[in-house]
Amino acid sequence: MTSLTEIDRSQSESYTRWTRNERVQHWLLAVSFILLAVTGFALKYPEAWWAAPFAGLDWLFSLRGILHRIAGAAFVFLGIYHAYYMAATRRGRRLLQAFRPGLQDMRDLGTNLLYNFGLEKHPPKFDHFSYMEKAEYIALIWGGVIMGVSGVMLWFENVTLTYFPVWAIDLLTVVHLYEAWLATLAIVVWHFYYVIFNPDTYPLNTSMVDGRISEKEFRHEYFLEWQKMQQEGHEETEPTKCSENEPV
Amino acid sequence: MITNHLLAVALLYLSAASWQVTMPVVVYAQDECFECHADPDLTSEDDAGKEISLFVDQEEYLYSIHGDFDCTDCHADVDIEEHPGEPGEGVDCGICHEDVVEPHLLSVHGQSVENGSGDAATCSGCHGKHNILPASDVVSLIHPLNLAATCAQCHADPKIAKKYDISISDPLAAYRESVHGLAVLSEHNFAAANCVSCHGGHSIRSMGDPASPIFWKNVPETCGQCHQDIYKTYTESVHWRAAKKGIRDAPVCTDCHGEHSVKSPDDPESPVHPLRVSDKTCERCHASELITERYGMRESRAETFENSFHGLAVKAGSLKAANCASCHGIHNILPSSDPQSTINPANLEATCGSCHPKTTTNFAQGRIHLTTTSRPGIIVNYVRIAYFWLIVVVIGGMIVHNGVDFIKKSRQQLKQRREA
Numbered sequence: 097m098t099s100l101t102e103i104d105r106s107q108s109e110s111y112t113r114w115t116r117n118e119r120v121q122h123w124l125l126a127v128s129f130i131l132l133a134v135t136g137f138a139l140k141y142p143e144a145w146w147a148a149p150f151a152g153l154d155w156l157f158s159l160r161g162i163l164h165r166i167a168g169a170a171f172v173f174l175g176i177y178h179a180y181y182m183a184a185t186r187r188g189r190r191l192l193q194a195f196r197p198g199l200q201d202m203r204d205l206g207t208n209l210l211y212n213f214g215l216e217k218h219p220p221k222f223d224h225f226s227y228m229e230k231a232e233y234i235a236l237i238w239g240g241v242i243m244g245v246s247g248v249m250l251w252f253e254n255v256t257l258t259y260f261p262v263w264a265i266d267l268l269t270v271v272h273l274y275e276a277w278l279a280t281l282a283i284v285v286w287h288f289y290y291v292i293f294n295p296d297t298y299p300l301n302t303s304m305v306d307g308r309i310s311e312k313e314f315r316h317e318y319f320l321e322w323q324k325m326q327q328e329g330h331e332e333t334e335p336t337k338c339s340e341n342e343p344v
Numbered sequence: 345m346i347t348n349h350l351l352a353v354a355l356l357y358l359s360a361a362s363w364q365v366t367m368p369v370v371v372y373a374q375d376e377c378f379e380c381h382a383d384p385d386l387t388s389e390d391d392a393g394k395e396i397s398l399f400v401d402q403e404e405y406l407y408s409i410h411g412d413f414d415c416t417d418c419h420a421d422v423d424i425e426e427h428p429g430e431p432g433e434g435v436d437c438g439i440c441h442e443d444v445v446e447p448h449l450l451s452v453h454g455q456s457v458e459n460g461s462g463d464a465a466t467c468s469g470c471h472g473k474h475n476i477l478p479a480s481d482v483v484s485l486i487h488p489l490n491l492a493a494t495c496a497q498c499h500a501d502p503k504i505a506k507k508y509d510i511s512i513s514d515p516l517a518a519y520r521e522s523v524h525g526l527a528v529l530s531e532h533n534f535a536a537a538n539c540v541s542c543h544g545g546h547s548i549r550s551m552g553d554p555a556s557p558i559f560w561k562n563v564p565e566t567c568g569q570c571h572q573d574i575y576k577t578y579t580e581s582v583h584w585r586a587a588k589k590g591i592r593d594a595p596v597c598t599d600c601h602g603e604h605s606v607k608s609p610d611d612p613e614s615p616v617h618p619l620r621v622s623d624k625t626c627e628r629c630h631a632s633e634l635i636t637e638r639y640g641m642r643e644s645r646a647e648t649f650e651n652s653f654h655g656l657a658v659k660a661g662s663l664k665a666a667n668c669a670s671c672h673g674i675h676n677i678l679p680s681s682d683p684q685s686t687i688n689p690a691n692l693e694a695t696c697g698s699c700h701p702k703t704t705t706n707f708a709q710g711r712i713h714l715t716t717t718s719r720p721g722i723i724v725n726y727v728r729i730a731y732f733w734l735i736v737v738v739i740g741g742m743i744v745h746n747g748v749d750f751i752k753k754s755r756q757q758l759k760q761r762r763e764a
Binding site for chain 2: 138139140142143148150151152153154156157158160200208209211212213214253254255257258259260261262263265266267269270271273274277278282285286289293294295296
């Protein structure tokens with residue numbers, strides 16, 4: 097069993113955590129998400145200062161709608177590509193496996209809380225993904241599906257209304273708004289904490305920039321995987337190449 | 345302009361001369377009076393001892409409509425033998441203009457004069473004295489171009505407004521910027537409304553007087569003089585049905601459009617501009633607790649609209665998104681139970697269809713103003729509440745989880761730094 101984290105031969109002190117493809121996916125997601133959030137909340141809160149570029153004039157409001165739909169389409173297509181990536185590539189399937197939540201994650205959560213409250217001596221040890229990352233990924237998929245489906249249904253409201261009563265639009269609007277709030281707050285409170293404001297990480301977890309994780313950080317954050325790699329490392333002569341773009 | 349003027353003067357001279365020939369009795373010809381009164385420095389003292397000018401601009405007088413009259417035609421009481429002696433009683437226009445005497449006497453101005461006001465408009469107050477001209481003459485004080493300024497001599501004066509408790513102290517300022525004022529003053533469209541068009545002229549009355557054209561119940565008819573089609577539509581609407589019965593809360597034209605300031609609906613400052621009509625105009629009554637309670641109307645119309653996509657889009661500046669009038673109509677507003685109503689179930693497909701081209705029956709038959717108290721609205725509201733608490737619990741949990749993590753890690757780092 098080879099590891100999802102790869103030894104980077106050029107830099108003995110660091111490992112590859114995210115492939116280029118995954119990093120591109122992440123940043124496309126980040127750009128479309130932010131654009132969606134700003135242009136979306138500008139509709140709900142047109143009088144807010146940050147909504148000024150998208151409110152007050154008819155054409156600005158139209159621009160807001162166009163940008164929201166472009167970003168929404170990008171988000172949906174990225175989601176479809178991501179589903180393909182996770183299902184059809186070897187690395188994707190292995191990542192999916194690594195994201196799979198289990199009882200151990202609940203135990204890790206308990207241990208971590210006890211540890212942070214000073215009731216446990218050692219923090220939990222994680223494999224390739226911590227329970228925090230797994231929770232976020234699952235929330236992202238869940239939220240992405242809800243936002244995508246409700247968004248597309250609201251986009252093509254005339255088609256939606258062919259099959260559903262008018263109040264479905266009201267329901268979808270509520271769902272789209274509240275899920276947007278949930279997603280945005282989760283990104284700010286959860287994601288930004290772990291990749292920015294976490295004292296061990298601050299000012300930025302750069303693994304999504306260059307794809308690398310240092311030996312020290314690897315050992316500290318993902319001890320179980322690091323440990324496995326140490327044992328396997330002796331048996332391996334060549335690092336496994338990523339094959340993310342080749343369907344298997 | 346000047347040459348025209350001179351030509352007119354010349355013509356008047358000619359006509360005056362011919363008249364003198366035909367009129368057998370000429371008591372005092374103009375020229376004899378003007379021997380003295382053409383002097384700009386000719387003055388006298390009034391009863392209060394204040395110096396007053398007795399100068400009459402002959403050229404101006406000759407150009408006036410009365411230019412071929414003799415002075416004594418109007419100043420009939422001047423004692424020629426004693427002149428200059430005691431001043432005359434004044435000019436009585438009613439000698440000739442007898443039809444105007446009674447309307448003016450019954451008007452707010454005439455009544456005010458009767459009550460001893462020295463400020464209220466008499467004939468000369470609006471028409472001038474020696475410079476009287478027909479309303480069709482562009483230099484006439486009552487020509488549409490000048491009329492507003494003539495009225496404004498008093499009706500833009502804050503002292504007059506205060507003294508006589510006139511609520512709108514400067515209607516001219518609003519009128520100048522109004523669609524009517526701009527049409528008259530800038531575009532020289534003299535068919536557009538001026539002061540007299542709505543208020544009446546000699547018979548002008550207070551807005552509280554049921555005989556006044558601006559008495560609230562008479563407003564639609566007054567506006568309808570020009571806006572005939574709208575008047576016809578409006579008088580079939582629910583608003584007029586109520587107003588007709590005497591319900592003052594029901595809007596007449598000016599309640600939505602304003603009066604002196606009335607603007608085109610395309611003007612962003614108009615209270616009926618697509619971006620303002622809902623919250624500045626309709627909601628003034630339809631979100632008023634007092635009015636909705638009094639007539640048993642649903643008070644949630646405004647709120648439910650504001651929270652809808654249409655309402656939010658309008659707030660954000662969309663001219664395309666539906667406002668109240670887009671669905672309910674403008675002058676033709678009727679309750680949904682009326683077969684003529686734009687929101688009658690039979691007409692909804694057409695009404696919604698004006699923006700949503702593929703409107704189906706399904707589309708047209710749903711409730712629009714979803715409240716939290718009736719059926720589908722309740723379900724939507726439960727989802728809203730559930731989501732709200734989901735956010736509170738999930739995000740709250742995240743804050744606690746990360747908060748303790750932050751404290752723990754910060755402490756560890758401080759400890760490590762101290763040790764190092």
